[in-house]
Amino acid sequence: MAVADAQLVVEVSGAVATVVIRNPSRRNAMTLAMWQQLPVLLDRLEADPAVRALVLTGADNTFCAGADLGDLDELLSTGDAGVAVAAEERLAAFAKPTVAAVRGACVGGGCQLAVACDLRIAADDARFGVPPARLGLVYPAPTTRRLARLVGPAAAKHLLFTSELVDAARALRIGLVDEVLPDADLAARIDRLTAMIAERSQLSVAAAKEIVDGRADDDRLAWWHGQLQASGEAREGVSAFHERRPPRFTWTPQPGDTVGRRPVG
Structure with missing residues (x-):
């Protein structure tokens, strides 16, 4: 697949908007253009009074394998002022409830985005990882603090120090996700949850x-x-x-x- 296939796709059904991370050739890794695109989409969806909840998910059976390392020079040169952190902060500040629906790999930048959502619902095949120590990178400070607030200092340090992938069951135990379901049940649960939120x-x-x-x-x-x-x-x-x-x-x-x-x- 060409780089042109990498994009964020918006689908709206009733009061719920779904943003789909799509980059099939790179397991839905976020490119520089996709990081730049996300705040623009969020501005539009936040301003739409018909939208009452937002779901973030990945195409096919992968949430997001992280930031596209082809953009490494950009990531290294900008640090905490980069487009990935800006996109994460915009997602965290989105005025309406946000739910990450996670299947498969949720790693690096993907985990960064999931943690910026209000709720995280995972299929039982989901895997989570924070790999900067394996890559020799310094994880952005806002991202690190948000992760620590969610799972606690010890669990955050384990993820950051080891770069180890953890399965959905462990993610549930440490508070990284809120629910774990069989993959076949995930879509229906997301539909019920967001419909409930939209009715409140x-x-x-x-x-x-x-x-x-x-x-x-x-x-x-x-x-x-x-x-x-x-x-x-x-x-x-x-x-x-x-x-x-x-x-x-x-x-x-x-x-x-x-x-x-x-x-x-």
């Missing part, structure tokens, strides 16, 4: 994501509580509960409401 109050979901991620200071919390009072979401939710019917939540973010929120402090 988007005000509740967006506020929870900002607070958990440390992106809501006191002024922002006051803004969220103002939105709660003005929106009627809570009254609708309680009424629906008592009436034993699905709630009809209507709050949607306006342009600028949730874009560009960065960690506080």
Whole structure:
């Protein structure tokens, strides 16, 4: 396959957008152009009010084998200011819930992207690895810290020191993934999970994501509580509960409401 086959493909079904990493000749490795493409796609999907959740996955049976090492000079020259870190940070700051659906290899840059998602659901054949020590590279500081926050210092050090591939069962034990399923069940589980998220109050979901991620200071919390009072979401939710019917939540973010929120402090 030619380099032209390397691309990120967007598929939208209802309220869920799926970004597919596709680079068939290199096990879905991320090229420089693909790293540059990702923030552009995320900007567009974040601005689309019809999109309520995003799934990141790989084509065929591989999530992503990492960064394309043909771009090594670029990666070495830019360090933490490179396009891979910028793409990861944009994914982490995406205002709507993100789910990584992982099959097969999820290594290096692929693991970097999966960790930047809110949730990670893996097939039982998934394998995870962080290979900079095997390649003589220094893993970016934001990436390293995000991994350590997710799995804890000891597990992060094991992954970073050894470059060892870990299977899905171990990834589940250390908190690197949230669920492990047989490959045949993964797609259906992702569909159910994202449909559930899309049905919930988007005000509740967006506020929870900002607070958990440390992106809501006191002024922002006051803004969220103002939105709660003005929106009627809570009254609708309680009424629906008592009436034993699905709630009809209507709050949607306006342009600028949730874009560009960065960690506080």
